[in-house]
Amino acid sequence: MKIPPRGIAKQQLLATLATYRAKDVAWRSGRVFGYVYDAGREAEQACKEAYLEFLGENALDPTVYPSMLRLENEVVAMAAAHLSGDEQVVGNFTSGGTESIMLAVKTARDRARAVQPEIARPQMILPVTAHAAFHKAAHYLGVQAVAVPVDPETFKADVAAMEQAITPQTILLVGSAPSYAHGVVDPIDGLSELGRRRGLLLHVDACIGGFLLPYFARLGEQVPVFDFRLPGVTSISVDLHKYAYAAKGASVLLHRNKQLREHQLFACADWPGYAVINPTVQSSKSGGPLAGAWTVMRFLGDDGYLALARELRDGMRLLLDGIARIEGLRVLGEPQMTLAAVASDTINLFRLAEIMGQRGWYIQPQLGCGPHPATLHLSVSPSNVPHLAALLTDLAAGAEQARGVAPSEVAEMVRQAFAHLDPTSISDEVFTQMTAMAGVQSTRELPASLAEINEILDALPAAVRARLLTKFVNDLFTPPRQDE
Ligand SMILES: *Cc1c(COP(=O)(O)O)cnc(C)c1O
Numbered sequence: 229m230k231i232p233p234r235g236i237a238k239q240q241l242l243a244t245l246a247t248y249r250a251k252d253v254a255w256r257s258g259r260v261f262g263y264v265y266d267a268g269r270e271a272e273q274a275c276k277e278a279y280l281e282f283l284g285e286n287a288l289d290p291t292v293y294p295s296m297l298r299l300e301n302e303v304v305a306m307a308a309a310h311l312s313g314d315e316q317v318v319g320n321f322t323s324g325g326t327e328s329i330m331l332a333v334k335t336a337r338d339r340a341r342a343v344q345p346e347i348a349r350p351q352m353i354l355p356v357t358a359h360a361a362f363h364k365a366a367h368y369l370g371v372q373a374v375a376v377p378v379d380p381e382t383f384k385a386d387v388a389a390m391e392q393a394i395t396p397q398t399i400l401l402v403g404s405a406p407s408y409a410h411g412v413v414d415p416i417d418g419l420s421e422l423g424r425r426r427g428l429l430l431h432v433d434a435c436i437g438g439f440l441l442p443y444f445a446r447l448g449e450q451v452p453v454f455d456f457r458l459p460g461v462t463s464i465s466v467d468l469h470k471y472a473y474a475a476k477g478a479s480v481l482l483h484r485n486k487q488l489r490e491h492q493l494f495a496c497a498d499w500p501g502y503a504v505i506n507p508t509v510q511s512s513k514s515g516g517p518l519a520g521a522w523t524v525m526r527f528l529g530d531d532g533y534l535a536l537a538r539e540l541r542d543g544m545r546l547l548l549d550g551i552a553r554i555e556g557l558r559v560l561g562e563p564q565m566t567l568a569a570v571a572s573d574t575i576n577l578f579r580l581a582e583i584m585g586q587r588g589w590y591i592q593p594q595l596g597c598g599p600h601p602a603t604l605h606l607s608v609s610p611s612n613v614p615h616l617a618a619l620l621t622d623l624a625a626g627a628e629q630a631r632g633v634a635p636s637e638v639a640e641m642v643r644q645a646f647a648h649l650d651p652t653s654i655s656d657e658v659f660t661q662m663t664a665m666a667g668v669q670s671t672r673e674l675p676a677s678l679a680e681i682n683e684i685l686d687a688l689p690a691a692v693r694a695r696l697l698t699k700f701v702n703d704l705f706t707p708p709r710q711d712e
Pocket residue numbers: 323324325326327329359361404406407408433434435436467479
């Protein structure tokens with residue numbers, strides 16, 4: 229493809245764009261249990277109108293766009309109050325959970341550089357269930373992630389084991405409220421106490437739960453305290469593009485005070501252009517996500533969020549109850565919010581995910597990892613609630629169908645052939661061989677069936693898996709040829 233020699237009419241382009249969507253997941257259908265946090269058309273419309281209104285504003289420079297500064301401070305104030313922050317709490321609006329986490333880790337790293345310069349190889353201690361974004365931050369920022377096993381029954385962080393992992397190089401502790409994979413809240417009170425006792429920062433990853441858990445608590449659910457009420461909590465990430473139902477590109481990182489937050493900022497006045505003083509990773513950025521988030525928060529309001537939370541809570545009871553009745557399926561741990569991991573000893577879950585796909589549902593497979601078995605993940609959003617009974621009917625039928633499916637022979641072959649492979653030694657030839665074994669015709673197209681591919685990946689060590697996926701995605705993002 230090249231830039232067209234002459235401009236094309238907008239209507240024609242929009243029609244073309246619509247055709248590009250043909251294979252996208254139908255995210256408004258209520259049948260998608262991940263990626264989508266849908267509170268219905270009215271909330272979406274309010275967010276969208278404000279988003280478009282501010283699409284062209286540049287939040288790069290608050291002195292040029294005072295509206296951006298005001299909106300950001302107001303969104304942060306609402307998030308801080310929601311998480312029991314006092315007047316000392318400050319924060320910033322970021323593009324998502326990953327950026328919030330990245331900045332929390334950067335803050336800890338740069339604070340350590342300032343106050344503990346003897347630390348040469350900084351480490352952060354995470355439960356193994358902490359989101360992959362921490363590993364990404366570790367990778368980008370040169371901080372080592374030390375992942376500690378969790379309780380094998382509850383899947384919650386093991387505070388004593390995390391204490392054992394502390395070394396003189398430790399700069400940060402991490403807990404999740406709740407974890408993405410299992411939907412359980414770590415014992416943040418224990419981690420807070422540990423952080424205080426050992427003089428360590430504690431980041432609470434409430435990306436997915438920070439907005440919803442306070443409403444679950446108000447509905448009388450057993451929600452452990454995880455926010456600024458605990459004195460050892462020094463920062464919290466909370467995504468607005470999840471259970472605040474804002475458009476994608478909306479998260480907040482909160483710090484207990486300004487002194488800590490200072491280490492988050494980047495300043496450069498040492499080049500011939502404009503002075504750059506950025507609180508976030510992004511520099512130039514659209515005002516759309518911020519205005520959209522501000523608007524949806526005030527459009528739904530406290531009573532709107534509480535009503536949605538009640539629907540979710542009731543829906544979760546139905547869902548967890550229903551899954552428990554399906555022979556061969558079991559929910560791991562005791563989910564405390566709206567996320568659940570479903571495991572099985574008898575049913576091929578990757579096949580089940582595919583069968584559910586054929587029945588019009590999207591359910592996310594999670595690969596096995598160490599002692600953690602492969603699971604199916606369900607994140608429930610308000611638009612899913614009316615469809616839960618139908619989901620359970622299909623899940624029971626799908627489980628019956630998947631029960632008879634034998635494990636993939638290719639996966640077993642691959643396991644035996646490549647289990648001891650050094651991931652760095654996977655050449656392009658070996659990669660092509662492996663993808664051919666998996667029945668993938670071309671790595672420049674998305675494969676039609678993912679069940680066997682997931683089974684194969686599940687059979688491989690994590691490092692080999694990561695390497696294969698890297699190669700695959702590196703191929704996937706190949707631009708069309710110039711004459712295409
Ligand atoms: C979604 C999520 C993240 C990452 O957020 P993105 O917005 O996808 O970057 C981090 N932690 C938890 C617990 C999450 O659910």
